[in-house]
Amino acid sequence: MAVLVVALAAPAAVWAQGRLSGELEIFSWWAGDEGPALEALIDRYEQLYPGVKVINATVTGGSGVNAKAVLKTRMLGGDPPDTFQVHAGQELIGTWVLANRMEDLGFLYDQEGWQKVLPQQLIDLLSTDKGIWSVPVNIHRSNVLWYIPDNLKKWGVSVPKTWDEFLQIAAKLQAQGVVPLSLGENWTANHLWENVAIAVLGPQKWQALWDGRLAWTSPEVLKAWETFGKVLQYTNRDAASLSWQQATDMVVHGEAAFNVMGDWAAGYMSTTLGLEAGKGFGWAASPGTSGIFVMLSDSFGLPVGSPNREATLAWLEMLGSREAQDIFNPLKGSISPRLDSDLSKYNTYGRSAAQDWRNSTIVGSLAHGVVANERFMNDFATVMEIFLSTRDPQAAANAAQAVAAQAGIGVR
Amino acid sequence: MRTGKDRLLAGLMLAPSLALLAVFVYGFIGQTLYVSFTDWGQGAALALNPEIHFVGLDNYRQLFSGILDVRFRQDLVNMLFFTLFFVALCLGLGLLLATLLDRPLRGEGFFRTVLLLPMSLSFVVTGTIWRWLLQPRGGVNVLPALVGLPRLDFLWTTTRDQVFRFNWQDVPGALLLGVGLVLVLLGVRAWRRREARKAGLLGVPGLVLVLWAALGGAAGWSLVPIKELHGFNLALVGIVMAATWQMSGYTMALYLAGLRGIPVELREAAEVDGATPLQVYRYVQLPLLQPITLSAVIILGHIALKIFDLIFAMTGPDNAVTSVPAILMYLTTFRGNQFAKGASIATLLLLLVSMLIIPYIVSSLRKAPER
Numbered sequence: 125m126a127v128l129v130v131a132l133a134a135p136a137a138v139w140a141q142g143r144l145s146g147e148l149e150i151f152s153w154w155a156g157d158e159g160p161a162l163e164a165l166i167d168r169y170e171q172l173y174p175g176v177k178v179i180n181a182t183v184t185g186g187s188g189v190n191a192k193a194v195l196k197t198r199m200l201g202g203d204p205p206d207t208f209q210v211h212a213g214q215e216l217i218g219t220w221v222l223a224n225r226m227e228d229l230g231f232l233y234d235q236e237g238w239q240k241v242l243p244q245q246l247i248d249l250l251s252t253d254k255g256i257w258s259v260p261v262n263i264h265r266s267n268v269l270w271y272i273p274d275n276l277k278k279w280g281v282s283v284p285k286t287w288d289e290f291l292q293i294a295a296k297l298q299a300q301g302v303v304p305l306s307l308g309e310n311w312t313a314n315h316l317w318e319n320v321a322i323a324v325l326g327p328q329k330w331q332a333l334w335d336g337r338l339a340w341t342s343p344e345v346l347k348a349w350e351t352f353g354k355v356l357q358y359t360n361r362d363a364a365s366l367s368w369q370q371a372t373d374m375v376v377h378g379e380a381a382f383n384v385m386g387d388w389a390a391g392y393m394s395t396t397l398g399l400e401a402g403k404g405f406g407w408a409a410s411p412g413t414s415g416i417f418v419m420l421s422d423s424f425g426l427p428v429g430s431p432n433r434e435a436t437l438a439w440l441e442m443l444g445s446r447e448a449q450d451i452f453n454p455l456k457g458s459i460s461p462r463l464d465s466d467l468s469k470y471n472t473y474g475r476s477a478a479q480d481w482r483n484s485t486i487v488g489s490l491a492h493g494v495v496a497n498e499r500f501m502n503d504f505a506t507v508m509e510i511f512l513s514t515r516d517p518q519a520a521a522n523a524a525q526a527v528a529a530q531a532g533i534g535v536r
Numbered sequence: 537m538r539t540g541k542d543r544l545l546a547g548l549m550l551a552p553s554l555a556l557l558a559v560f561v562y563g564f565i566g567q568t569l570y571v572s573f574t575d576w577g578q579g580a581a582l583a584l585n586p587e588i589h590f591v592g593l594d595n596y597r598q599l600f601s602g603i604l605d606v607r608f609r610q611d612l613v614n615m616l617f618f619t620l621f622f623v624a625l626c627l628g629l630g631l632l633l634a635t636l637l638d639r640p641l642r643g644e645g646f647f648r649t650v651l652l653l654p655m656s657l658s659f660v661v662t663g664t665i666w667r668w669l670l671q672p673r674g675g676v677n678v679l680p681a682l683v684g685l686p687r688l689d690f691l692w693t694t695t696r697d698q699v700f701r702f703n704w705q706d707v708p709g710a711l712l713l714g715v716g717l718v719l720v721l722l723g724v725r726a727w728r729r730r731e732a733r734k735a736g737l738l739g740v741p742g743l744v745l746v747l748w749a750a751l752g753g754a755a756g757w758s759l760v761p762i763k764e765l766h767g768f769n770l771a772l773v774g775i776v777m778a779a780t781w782q783m784s785g786y787t788m789a790l791y792l793a794g795l796r797g798i799p800v801e802l803r804e805a806a807e808v809d810g811a812t813p814l815q816v817y818r819y820v821q822l823p824l825l826q827p828i829t830l831s832a833v834i835i836l837g838h839i840a841l842k843i844f845d846l847i848f849a850m851t852g853p854d855n856a857v858t859s860v861p862a863i864l865m866y867l868t869t870f871r872g873n874q875f876a877k878g879a880s881i882a883t884l885l886l887l888l889v890s891m892l893i894i895p896y897i898v899s900s901l902r903k904a905p906e907r
Contacts, residue, residue, distance in 0.1 A: 189853060193870035199582065219873060223583035310854035362672035364694035364855055502872030506607045509856040513696055526604055532578075 145175035148435040150424075151198075152209035153191035155184040157391070161455035165261075168451055169442055176435045181205055192498075199225060204427040206436040211493030212260050212423035213249045214334075218497020218532075220427070221257050227426040228255030229440065238444055241462045245486035246419070249494055258423035259444045262458035265477055266386040266489045267319050267410040267418040270393070273403070275378050287323055287351055287411045290382075294358040297381050304358035306380035308371035313356075313363070313508055315491040319384050320355055321348040323412025327485045334488075334495045336534015340525035349517035356515075376405070384410045386420070386492070390473040391457030401472040409480075417484035420492035421461065500531035565886065572596070572879035581873045595880035601759040607856055608864055608881065609704055610766050615860040617700070617768040618776060619840035625780045626836050627829060630787025635817070637788070638795045648792070652785040659782065663849025666778035667693075670850075692774040693851045693858055701767035705758035709749050712757075716745030771857040775847055782846075783839070787832050794828040795821060830896070837892045842885060861885055 148169075154162040159182070166178050183191035188209070195208055199220075210216045220226045233239055233256050239247060242260075250256055271283065279300055284290035294304035307316060322330050324347050325338075332338035333345070360380065363371070372389050374380035376397060383389070390407070393399045409416065424443055430436050442448045449460035454469050459478045467475050488494030493501065507527060511520035528534065572595055577586025599608045633651060637644055654662065669675035670692035677688040702710075723739025726732075798821055806816045844862040851858045853867055861881050869878030 189871070193866075196582065196870055196873075219582060223577075223580045223586075225582060225584070309852060310856075362691055362694060364857070365670075365672055365691065365851075499872045499874060502867060503604065505854050505867075506604070506856070509607060523604060530604070 143175070144173045144435055144438055146432045146435055147177045147179060147206075148432055148439055149179040149181050149205045150207055150209075150439070151181045151183070151191070151195060151205035153183055153185055153188040154209065155182045157396075158456055161452050164451050164455055165443070165448060168448055169439060172442060173435070173438055176432075176438075199427065202429075204429050204431075206430045206432050207424045207426060207439060209422055209424060210258060212258050212421040213488050213494030214497045215493030215501070216258055216423070216425060217252055218499070220425070221252065221254075222497075225428050226257050227428055227430075228257065229259065229426060230256045232259070232437065232440060232444070236441060236444055241446075241464050243461070243463065243481075243486055246421075246461055249419075249486075249488045250423070258425035259440045260421040260423040260461045261443050261449065262422050262453050262456055263461045263477075263481060264386050264388060264420050264458050264492075265417055265480070266315060266420055266492060267322065267413045267416065268385065268387050268389070269408050269410045270372065270375055270383045270385060270389055271381060271406050271408075272375060272378065273406045276381065276406075279381065281381065283406075283408045284382075284411045285414065287320060287355060290411050291354055291358070293381075298358065302378075303360045303374060303380040304382065305355065306366075306371040306374035306383045307356075307359040307363040308366040308368045309364055310505055310508060311491060312368050312371060312385070313512065314504060315386070315489075316355070316384050317348075317352050317508065318418070318490045319410040319413065320352045321345070322416060322418060322487065323410070324348040324351055327416055327487045330487055331495075334533060336528075340528055341521045345524075346517050346521050349511065349520050353511075353515055353517060356512075387473065387477055388457055394471065394473065395457070407473070407476075415484055417480055417486050418489050419481075419486055420489040420494055422458075496533060497531055500527060500533055503527040503531065568879045568882055568886075571876055572883045574876050576874075576876040576879075581875050591876075595877050596884070599877070599880060599884070603760070606764060607859070608861065609764070610769075610856070611859050611861045611864050613766040614769060614772060614858070615841060615843075615862075618772055618779075618843070618860065619837060621772075621776045622779050622783075622840045623833055623836045625776065626784045626787045627832060629780065629784040630789075630832070631791050631825075633784070633788040634791030634795055637792055648789070651788055654782045655785050657782065659779075659843075659846035660849045662778055662782045663846045666774065666781070667850045670774045670778075691771070693771050694855060695769075695771050696857055697770045698765075698767035699770065701765050704760055704764040704766055708757040708759060712745055713749040716742045716749060718742070720746060769857045771851075771855075775850060775858055778850060779840070779843070779846055783836060787836070790828050790832055791825060794825045798824050834892060834896045838889050841889050841892070 150162075150166070152162060162180070162182075166180060170176070170178060183194045185191060188211075191209075195205070198204060204225075210220070216226070233247075238259075246260065246263075247256060250258055250260065269283065276282065279297060279302060281293045281296060284293050290304070297304040305316075307313060325333070325344055329338050329344060333340070338344065360366075360371075360374065366374075368385055368389070369392060371380075372383055372385060372392060375383045376393065376399070387407075390401065390405075393405045394401050399405045408414075424440060426433070426436055426440060446460070446462055446464055446466070449462055450466050450469050453460050453465075454471070454474065457474075459465070459470065459474055459481060461481075463482060465478065467478055470478060490496055490501070490504070496504070504524065504527060507520055507523045510523050511517075514520075573590060573592055574588045575591050575594075576588055577583055580586060599605050637647060641647070671677070672689065672691050672694070677690065677692075679688075681687045719738050719742025721742075723735045723737075723742055726735040726738060802820055802824075803816055806820050811819070842862055843860060844866070847858055847860060847863060853859075853863060853871075862885060865878050865881040865885065868874050868881060872878075
């Protein structure tokens with residue numbers, strides 16, 4: 125039976141002859157809500173390769189704070205897992221690729237024809253001139269504005285298309301005792317900053333910022349900090365003590381009108397809170413970013429010295445397949461990066477996001493590791509603290525420029 | 537002959553521990569110190585063979601005067617204020633509770649258990665509980681509402697308000713002034729004991745330092761190019777409350793044991809001499825508790841200096857207003873991949889803790905042979 129399944133499912137792979145054996149250790153921070161989606165992938169893998177013993181090495185902790193520390197001690201100690209979860213893009217490239225710790229997966233892309241089914245803009249973000257470094261499993265969108273349609277009607281406001289429009293609406297909302305935009309802890313402030321900055325700069329200049337073609341102290345970026353400062357005036361005072369879920373709750377409970385968050389918020393509202401997509405909650409591209417898809421992606425790569433290379437390649441090959449992605453993403457609440465994914469398997473929000481994925485300009489997220497390396501991201505949290513304390517665009521811009529120079533942004 | 541054999545046996549038994557200690561404690565301290573003097577691979581810090589250049593004290597210079605390390609300096613200030621308030625509150629509260637429990641009291645065992653209980657929790661648990669209690673929209677802020685008063689709206693662990701602010705540029709001047717004053721005081725003390733030479737050696741440089749600092753000589757010594765204000769973040773009040781809640785039971789137990797250890801005869805003798813209960817407390821009991829205070833300061837002090845888990849659990853890694861160097865060290869090293877700078881922060885923490893511990897060990901070693 126197993127042989128039959130293998131023969132039907134993976135005709136292309138050379139290693140998928142049912143002879144694959146040994147172990148496969150998968151290192152990730154997918155626990156809790158995301159656990160079942162990973163389990164489903166592992167189940168599928170075990171069906172395909174019954175000879176391989178899969179070790180699910182999950183280290184809990186939001187966005188991998190703990191997992192990344194564990195991973196680093198393991199890699200430095202010469203005990204790499206077979207494959208590990210990592211935010212696609214510079215978080216991987218600026219950390220592990222730069223250190224020559226990853227294998228180029230370009231041959232896998234050629235062999236599986238992924239270049240044809242993945243958007244070129246995505247592949248650019250995953251690559252350097254030396255190769256393509258990971259296989260993206262999912263895509264999340266980070267530039268989404270969330271609201272409750274009925275509440276907006278009650279307050280007599282519409283969804284803002286630009287930040288200027290938002291600032292006008294915000295005064296009106298504040299007069300009614302409503303927080304115009306709910307905000308959470310430090311990283312959600314980074315997330316909001318990125319949304320404002322992309323709106324002010326536009327996709328080309330945003331990319332130029334990361335290539336070093338646009339200075340952090342340029343007037344455009346200063347303008348972004350200024351706009352961000354204005355928007356911040358309309359957020360809740362207790363932001364720093366709220367998680368992103370609590371900030372979303374403020375919108376759901378009618379204390380706040382809008383929230384900018386990634387589209388995992390859709391999963392939270394529809395699955396955890398039981399709201400109906402489109403009716404119970406509504407969404408739009410965050411102000412000034414319609415036609416732009418700010419993406420982040422979880423991906424897996426192949427570390428140099430992976431103890432079970434063959435089994436890992438089989439895992440990566442499966443991850444990139446349309447079938448595995450359509451098993452994983454509806455459960456995780458994300459979409460598949462593949463342009464040929466089966467949209468009937470996704471919910472209302474997912475279908476809308478997948479449409480946008482196919483029709484928008486794709487840019488990478490800063491807050492979620494696509495465009496900047498870990499060192500920059502870590503120090504950017506301090507830049508944000510400087511701004512939140514001083515509210516001085518020039519001070520923040522100077523600090524960001526210094527951080528970029530130290531972190532080697534723009535000298536790729 | 538027997539003693540020789542004993543010694544050999546003792547040496548053999550101790551050797552493995554000593555060897556392990558040498559490698560895993562002192563060896564790694566040395567390694568950390570070495571790393572802190574390098575630039576550890578810069579961007580490619582995680583390479584198999586990172587490029588390592590010796591940069592001397594550059595990491596330390598940046599921490600104290602680099603523009604981007606403003607967070608480290610505030611964290612350092614946070615840590616010092618936290619240590620000060622936490623130790624003082626634990627000592628005060630512990631002494632108060634111990635004094636109250638020392639009186640004949642029904643249900644003493646019950647109170648002792650209740651007050652000691654928080655200590656049995658880990659800081660992570662304490663942090664989680666207090667995180668709930670200090671939510672701006674819940675917990676203690678809604679307490680007044682229960683009796684009909686308006687709710688509080690203090691932002692416990694997130695407010696950006698500061699008190700006791702000072703300019704970082706003034707720090708070197710203030711430090712030199714402090715050193716000068718201490719030297720002058722020591723000189724005056726030596727003069728009184730008629731040790732003229734020692735008095736001159738200490739007093740004269742002290743006076744020079746004081747005069748130099750007072751006349752503005754230190755002004756040119758500013759660490760940072762622009763004015764940089766630091767102070768006590770009021771957000772730390774919540775952290776101090778949680779930590780005190782956890783550890784004051786411990787000082788209470790120490791003081792209670794101390795009070796119980798004072799011979800009854802002393803108190804009786806004082807009473808025979810006509811001392812009031814307050815006088816007995818002030819002149820007999822309190823002075824005898826001094827060694828206990830010292831050990832409590834050492835224990836609490838080093839807990840406060842290296843505190844990490846409580847704050848991490850209460851406010852997370854990125855809430856800079858309550859951050860301390862230990863958290864920054866973790867983030868710098870394991871999130872920012874700056875191993876050299878992380879090692880420098882670790883070394884500074886070790887230095888601070890040893891400033892507290894080493895004098896204590898030295899003084900207790902000195903006392904030991906007298907026994």
